[in-house]
Amino acid sequence: MLGWGVEFLRAEMNRLLALLFHQGVLDEQFLQLQQLQDESSPNFVSEVITIYFHESEKLLRNLRLLLMERELSDYKKMEIHLNQMMGSSSSIGAKRVRNVCVAFRAASEQNNHAGCLRALELLEHEYCYLKNKLHELFQIEQQRALASVVRYPARHN
């Protein structure tokens, strides 16, 4: 790991980001997040994303619980959770997750239980994919930060 150059890792990050943009998983709002990170707030992106993961998993659990009530699903409550998730996802640039929330909300407005279930499964799937990819991104970033620190002492010999 220490042998990988900073440039290589930066290229890896860019490659992954480009892929995620291409797939529509992330949109330009994610770049906005990155631009808000600087020396005064060096961990801003990971802090926000960590909060996002925490909140999203709570919301997904609640949605699953609400849908388990077959007889009288509380669609209004579902919509409240969905609006939260939509807002958060939009704010971090999680485009595909947000779009599934939109479809989910439409099904909920129609009190379509089967449609909601399908949407929830799709939402969980998209969220999972996003989370894995963002973890990957952070790992590369950490390695890059480490590689750039390790490099300099060697040079000054």
Place this chain on the structure above:
Amino acid sequence: MGMAAAESRFHVLAVDDNVIDRKLIERLLKTSSYQVTTVDSGSKALEFLGLHEDDESNSDSPSILRNNHHQELEVNLIITDYCMPGMTGYDLLKKIKESSSLKNIPVVIMSSENDPLRIGRCLKEGAEEFFLKPVRPSDLKRLRPHMMKAVSKDQEQEKHEDEEDDEEGIKSQKHQQQQQQQQEQVEHYQQQSSPRPSGNSKRKAMEESLSPDRTRPRYSDIAAVV
């Protein structure tokens, strides 16, 4: 905070029930060198501002933020989300404009919905701006003129009162420096604002924006909204 002359920055109160959006708006505002306080509800905002609601259900808010400390924690602008449980941003806006002590504080509304009716309603009630979420750094540039305008208004009212002379001096200097710039900005802005066609598409509205660099539609002083 700083009684030292050099450190007088504008103080913005941000209201949003969504924790991610609170973190975002806080970061955005700090990047623009504003002092920021964030709260998660309209009722907490009113409490911070020194207004008391009928139902006092907030135990988390520190009780030191009362009227006798109001001067040190003066709020120069309130930016609030529209969609919040309980008191909406619109409700909060109304309460602020109905209050004799708070009505001069400029209020900006944020929303993820590009709804012309909602926008019109907010502007009519006295909101200075309506930002579409997610809010961008370029949106924040529109905040300063409103805060400067409010400062000069306050100065007129406080002329005959015994206030902190240092702070007055600073604001007065800033006011003189900024007055010309502010006037130009206001005129430029008024030229730009024209009724925009209704529609759900944010992108469509963006393309029709008169602003050369990008971005999202800005709403202010719209006389009639279709």
